[in-house]
Amino acid sequence: MLRYILRRLVGATITLVIVLSIVFVLLRQMPIEGYFENYDKLSPAVINARLESLGLNDPIAVQLKDFFASLLRGDLGTSARYRVGAPIGSIIAQKAPVSILLGLLSMALAMTLGIPLGAAMARSKGKFWDKFGTLFIVIINAVPSAVYYILIQMYATDLLKIPMLFERGNPVTWILPVFSMSLGNTAYYAMWLRRYMLDEMNKDYVKLARAKGVSTRKITMRHVFRNAFVPMIQYLPTSILYTVGGSIYIESLYSVPGMGGLLVDVIGRQDNPMVQAIVMLYCVIGVVGLLLGDLLMGVVDPRIKFAKKEGAR
Amino acid sequence: MGDVILSVKDLNLKFDLRGRVLHAIRGVSLDLYKGESLAIVGESGSGKSVFTKCFMGLNDLNGHIDSGEILYDGKDLAKITQEKDWLPIRGGEIAMVMQDPMTSLNPLKTIGAQIEEAILLHQKIDRHGAHAQMLSVLKDVGIDEPERRARQYPHEFSGGMRQRVVIAIAVACRPKILICDEPTTALDVTIQAQILSLIKELRDRLGLTCVYITHDLGVVANVADRIAVMYAGDIVEIGLCEEIFYDPRHPYTWALLSSLPQLGVRGQPLFSIKGTPPNLYTEIRGDAFAPRNPYALEIDFVERPPYFDVSPTHKARTWLLDPRAPKIDPPVNIRAIRAKGSANP
Numbered sequence: 001m002l003r004y005i006l007r008r009l010v011g012a013t014i015t016l017v018i019v020l021s022i023v024f025v026l027l028r029q030m031p032i033e034g035y036f037e038n039y040d041k042l043s044p045a046v047i048n049a050r051l052e053s054l055g056l057n058d059p060i061a062v063q064l065k066d067f068f069a070s071l072l073r074g075d076l077g078t079s080a081r082y083r084v085g086a087p088i089g090s091i092i093a094q095k096a097p098v099s100i101l102l103g104l105l106s107m108a109l110a111m112t113l114g115i116p117l118g119a120a121m122a123r124s125k126g127k128f129w130d131k132f133g134t135l136f137i138v139i140i141n142a143v144p145s146a147v148y149y150i151l152i153q154m155y156a157t158d159l160l161k162i163p164m165l166f167e168r169g170n171p172v173t174w175i176l177p178v179f180s181m182s183l184g185n186t187a188y189y190a191m192w193l194r195r196y197m198l199d200e201m202n203k204d205y206v207k208l209a210r211a212k213g214v215s216t217r218k219i220t221m222r223h224v225f226r227n228a229f230v231p232m233i234q235y236l237p238t239s240i241l242y243t244v245g246g247s248i249y250i251e252s253l254y255s256v257p258g259m260g261g262l263l264v265d266v267i268g269r270q271d272n273p274m275v276q277a278i279v280m281l282y283c284v285i286g287v288v289g290l291l292l293g294d295l296l297m298g299v300v301d302p303r304i305k306f307a308k309k310e311g312a313r
Numbered sequence: 314m315g316d317v318i319l320s321v322k323d324l325n326l327k328f329d330l331r332g333r334v335l336h337a338i339r340g341v342s343l344d345l346y347k348g349e350s351l352a353i354v355g356e357s358g359s360g361k362s363v364f365t366k367c368f369m370g371l372n373d374l375n376g377h378i379d380s381g382e383i384l385y386d387g388k389d390l391a392k393i394t395q396e397k398d399w400l401p402i403r404g405g406e407i408a409m410v411m412q413d414p415m416t417s418l419n420p421l422k423t424i425g426a427q428i429e430e431a432i433l434l435h436q437k438i439d440r441h442g443a444h445a446q447m448l449s450v451l452k453d454v455g456i457d458e459p460e461r462r463a464r465q466y467p468h469e470f471s472g473g474m475r476q477r478v479v480i481a482i483a484v485a486c487r488p489k490i491l492i493c494d495e496p497t498t499a500l501d502v503t504i505q506a507q508i509l510s511l512i513k514e515l516r517d518r519l520g521l522t523c524v525y526i527t528h529d530l531g532v533v534a535n536v537a538d539r540i541a542v543m544y545a546g547d548i549v550e551i552g553l554c555e556e557i558f559y560d561p562r563h564p565y566t567w568a569l570l571s572s573l574p575q576l577g578v579r580g581q582p583l584f585s586i587k588g589t590p591p592n593l594y595t596e597i598r599g600d601a602f603a604p605r606n607p608y609a610l611e612i613d614f615v616e617r618p619p620y621f622d623v624s625p626t627h628k629a630r631t632w633l634l635d636p637r638a639p640k641i642d643p644p645v646n647i648r649a650i651r652a653k654g655s656a657n658p
Contacts, residue, residue, distance in 0.1 A: 204416040210371060211411070212431040212482060213404035216396060222430075223419050230421070302466040303420060 008294070012287040017068070019283045020276065024064055027272045032056070035080070035270060054080065067276070077273035082266050088277045092259070096281075098168065099251065099258030103243045105178045110185030110239070117186065118193025122228075123220060125198060133190050140187035145246065149180050149253055166254040177254045181246045185239045192235055196228035203227075230301045237289035244282055318489060318522050319345040319368065324381035324391065326360075326367060326546075335593050337363050337376065339546040339601075345490070350516060350523035352533040352554075354569070355543035358590055361526045364543070365492045367391070369407050370399040405435040408488035410512075413499040414475035418467035424478045425451075425463030428485050435486040447485070453518075454481040455511060473504035477511065484515055491516070492524045497532060509536055530573055534558065539626070542566050545591050545601035552627030559650055562621075562629040564609075565602045567647045584646075600631065608633065608641050 032051065033039045039047070051057050055066060070077060076088040083091060121133040140148075153176060157164045162172045200206065201224055209219045244260075251260035259278060266274035298304045326338035337360050345351060353361040366372045368383060370393060383390040386406070393399055411417045419427060425447055432443040432450075451459035454477040467475060476496065483491060493512060497505035513536060516523050525536060533540055533554070540557040542550045542565065550563040561567055571584040588605035591597055600606070603613035612618075612632050621634035632638055642648065 204411060204413055205419040207371070208409075208411055208417045208479065208482070209419070209430075211369060211403055211409040213400045213402070213434050214430065215400055223422075226421055227419065301421060303468045 005291070005295070008291050012291065015287055016280065016283055020068075020071075020280055021064060023276055023279050024067055025060060027270075027275060028056075028060055028063065030270060076277045079266075079271055079274050081269045081271040082262075082274050088274055091262075091274070092277065092281065095257060095259050095262050098256060099247055099260060102174070102178060102181065102251075102256065102258065103240075103247055105174070106181035106246075107185060107239065107243055109178055110182040110189060113182065114186040114189030115193055118190035119197060119220070119225065121190060121194040122197035122201065122224075130194070133194065137187045137191045140183055145184060146249060148183070149250060152176060152180050153253060164254075166256040168257070173254075177250050177256060180253075181243060181250050184242050184246055188235065188239055188242065189232070192232055193228060196231050197224050200224045200227045226300070230297060233293050233297045233300065236293040236296065237286065240289040241286050244285060315347045315349070317344045318347040318385070320382075320384040321345075321367075322382040322384070324364075324367065324383065325379040326363060326372070326376055327379045328373075328376045330375065333594050336596070337546050337593060338367070339593075339597070340381070341546070341548050343541065343548060343551070345522060345524065347489075347522055348516075348520060349538045350513075350525065350536055351539045351541060352525040352527060352537035353541045353543055353548075354527060354530065354533055356528060356569075356590065359543040360546040361543045362494055364546075365409075365494065365524055365526055368490070368492065369403050369409060370396075371403070371409070401435065404431050404483070404488065405486050406488055407490040407492065408483035408486070410476075410480055410483050410491065410493045410496045412495040414472055414479050415499065417479050418475060420467055423464050423466055424470070428463075428478070428482050431482050431485045450481045450485045451478075453484070453515065454478070456481070472500055473507060476500060476504075476508050480508075480511065480515070484519060484521070487519060489522060490524065491521045492526070494526045495528075496525070498527075498529070505532070506535075512536070530570070542569065545597065546593060547601060547630070549602065549631070550627075550629040552623065552629075556624065556627040559653070560623070560627070561643070561647060562623055562627075562634060563602075563631045564606045564633070566629070567643050568605075570650065571644060571646055610638060 032047075035050065035054065035056075036042060036047065042050075048057070055063060058066070067077075076092075078084075079086045079088055079091060117129075117133050117136075120129040122130075124130050153164065156162075156176055160172075160175075162175070163170070165173065166177055167173045197220075201220075206219055206223060209223050210216075214222070247258065247260035248263055249260070250256070251258045252264050255261065259281070263275070263278045266278065321341060321343040324338050324341045325336070328335040328337055341364060353365070355361045363372060363376070367378060368385070368390060370390070378391045381391055385402075390402070393402075418424065422430075425444070428447040428450060429440075429443045432438065432446050433440070436443070436446075438446070447463060448459045451463060456462050456474065456477055462470075467478070470478065480496075491512070496512065497508050500508060509532065512523065515521060523536070525532065527533060537554050539551065539553055541548045542557065542563065544565050550557065550561065550566045552560075557566060558570070561570060568584075568586045572586060574583055575581075586605055591601050591604070598617075599615050600609070600613040600618055603609040606613065610632050618630045618632045618635075620628040620630050622628045623634065633641055643651070
């Protein structure tokens with residue numbers, strides 16, 4: 001088990017290095033005007049001095065080496081433009097909690113809505129709940145999320161008589177961002193749970209359970225649901241990434257002072273160190289999510305073993 | 314023969330399939346005697362599985378009993394429509410061993426838990442008692458070290474061992490009738506005999522009445538007291554094991570026995586029954602086997618034959634047994650078996 005985790009962590013580190021290298025190199029291809037507020041009015045000497053001080057005149061390989069070296073020291077660097085000179089670590093520490101909380105809330109909401117919906121769809125295949133759920137899933141998947149995010153913001157705020165923008169201290173304003181963010185995952189969970197439950201319902205062990213005298217209700221709860229959940233777990237990492245993706249847009253929509261809005265902001269301002277740091281963070285979330293999904297699968301399914309086989313059979 | 318434990322009277326089962334009606338069981342009557350072991354044989358689609366599922370209400374929802382009775386313990390099982398009325402019967406009174414042990418167990422539950430689940434459902438007993446009973450059942454079906462094995466998951470068992478577990482689940486609640494739906498089809502030949510003798514042993518010890526569903530006549534010869542031959546949703550011939558093997562009367566039974574490959578015979582083409590079973594979507598006129606039957610009489614195409622008694626225990630649904638029917642000799646190989654049968658009865 002421990003060896004497995006270690007092996008996965010090494011793999012995750014390699015993934016991180018590759019992703020960061022790509023991001024780093026791509027950001028360096030951007031026009032240098034973005035580094036200056038009044039590029040046109042500056043003399044070439046001043047510009048050059050500035051680039052020199054940012055280390056942008058070195059060959060790209062050297063820049064990359066310097067970047068990783070400082071990263072190893074735990075130094076994320078300082079913000080170049082967003083809040084000039086401020087250490088990135090502290091900026092993120094300030095912004096991250098709101099995002100994490102919103103993300104977790106939305107995932108919890110997606111589970112509490114999506115899982116019962118998926119189960120209800122599987123149980124009433126071809127009937128009302130199944131059709132209702134299918135309609136919902138199709139809409140969520142077919143309509144670009146930006147469209148319904150905006151529609152929700154426009155109409156729901158009116159309907160519920162709540163402020164349009166997010167306020168940290170006002171719980172009512174949390175509802176819509178969390179709800180909007182959960183929609184994609186709700187549909188996602190419902191769709192896959194329905195599919196896997198229907199798969200499981202046709203398996204022989206369900207027939208045997210029926211022949212044992214277990215009621216349909218109990219079969220669904222005790223046998224089918226748990227078996228359907230094993231393949232569901234592989235979607236956990238993806239849904240974490242969905243949440244992160246959704247948060248980027250939703251946070252700017254509701255002007256939530258979190259990481260998502262921050263990323264959009266710093267990309268616009270070409271604050272390269274900030275972009276790198278945030279992308280790295282998201283990458284870590286994704287990789288950890290994948291690892292978590294795999295480990296969780298091992299917990300739920302006894303057939304999956306990470307350690308070497310024990311004992312004699 | 315002993316008391317009748319389950320009596321089926323003129324059972325008709327129909328399936329609704331997208332607006333079309335499939336007449337799967339066409340007026341079958343059968344008495345099952347306490348303690349006997351009956352084998353139902355027939356080719357795929359003859360309705361043998363569907364027929365026994367009627368006893369437990371296990372047919373799919375689009376199947377319904379159109380008419381007929383299934384009398385068991387003073388109740389007519391054919392009248393049950395609510396799932397909750399079936400639950401005490403399933404596993405408690407009538408239990409089933411399924412065909413494929415590799416997929417019949419829930420992969421995420423320990424086998425101990427799966428057996429206990431059945432015990433807790435049918436017996437007023439606490440967890441402790443269920444656990445003890447589970448261990449003793451495991452021992453009964455020949456699983457060593459039950460304490461350790463009970464904590465293991467199905468994937469840690471071989472196919473034969475899993476079938477033992479499936480049997481343990483079936484007999485855990487001391488049912489009266491055990492339906493074995495092709496219990497050895499998915500197993501290695503070497504394991505088959507073990508499983509069959511286990512079922513036999515349990516039947517003797519627990520006083521079970523067994524119904525085997527199979528198309529393997531070798532299995533039948535091993536385990537059955539009586540044989541019912543099914544064709545197109547009907548029992549065409551039923552009799553004691555020896556009667557069916559050594560003195561078959563229905564042309565379909567002849568054909569079935571002729572299809573059995575003979576070990577040690579070379580150079581002979583294998584026999585197969587010409588044609589395909591009838592389409593059960595359309596109402597069948599006369600004898601269902603007539604179109605494939607080289608011995609068919611004219612009346613076979615017009616009127617369904619009744620049962621003719623061959624002996625008190627043996628009857629067949631064929632016009633050939635009618636006194637007015639022309640005398641027809643069965644095929645050579647059947648005559649040969651018959652001769653063998655009378656030589657060493």
